[in-house]
Amino acid sequence: MNQIITISREFGAGGHTIGKRVAQELGIEFFDRDIVRETAKASGFDPELIEDEGEDVSRADSILKTICSASSLQFHDTQEVIHDVQQAIIVQLAQKGPCVILGRCADEILREAGIDSLNVFIHADDIHRAVRVSELLGTNNATEIQKMMAKKDNSRHTYYTRYTGKKWGDCHNYHLTLDSGILGYDLCVQLIVEAAQNRK
Template identity: 75%
Template sequence: MKKIITISREYGAGGHSIGKQVAQQLGIPFYDKDILRESVKASGFDTELVETEEEDSSRADSFFRSLCSISSAYYRDSQEAIHDVQKAVILRFAQQGPCVILGRCADEFLREAGIDSVNVFIHADDVHRAVRVSALIGSTNATEIQKLMAKKDASRHTYYTRYTGKKWGDSHNYDLTLDSGTLGYDLCVKLIVAAAQAED
């Protein structure tokens, strides 16, 4: 039985790659932060976001547009507005059936909505992460890589805490916490797929 899977991850731990492979093996949609950003753009709240790749969001266009007919002036700031839109988008995706959703507090949003999901946190040691980040940004500058890793993780921690009241990365908040540096991507994929197919 396939289930909805949420993946939270440290920067450079390979969460995106692992999540995409899980979705491919299960034959279900994979929603990453770029798709969510496109959803926000479609809402009209984030008009300055530049589209960098082609996205197929046609099936949800009417939903996004009706959702965001509310004036953004209603919100205290743009982050609040974007957060609310992303939450609605995530719930909409989840209601459509099994899928893999990357980041953006999806685990807590689904819990609050009473939607069952397998919630995963992927981490790795700094060495493994630095190697991946180096490849991602095309730099071997150790100081630059360390600063970027710290900045990205701090941002994710702050965002998660602000909107869930919980600690990002705390094993108590997830069904699986996997060390991709020790286990390797392939084994992480197998473990997540097995959890998603397990009978209740």
């Protein structure tokens, strides 16, 4: 039985909630922002600076460029160091035992490390996602919600492609792709748990 699970997700599709519930159902660890904090600690950057930048290449670029007064080459090296540290942490977490890891190219990182995992992609239609994002942002402004959804998804796509060379969201990269808008969170959790428990 394999219980190392990676979850990639569209913004607003409920990947964090589903992943956390899967971990609770299986009685295993759930890792999300813990990875960013450990990466910040190991790389020497202020945790608050990169807390929410784990998959946001465009925003991380601008922030790191601000704090790096060095050349563009050194700036690029800084980004690579952060990614390399994060990669090592993800591998270490998976080696310690069963867990659910959210985002951050964990599926491909573990694949390259020879660590078997159940890889899941959570998506949903714009309407279901917009409702969730509205709750997260505390706004009903449709334009603002659409812009945030597009920005987050584009950033995750760019990050995944940059560090894996593969297409984010492509069903061929995952064992399960689930529509949380149609299936609902409960069924998504159930399907992932059953897949983890019964996977050969």
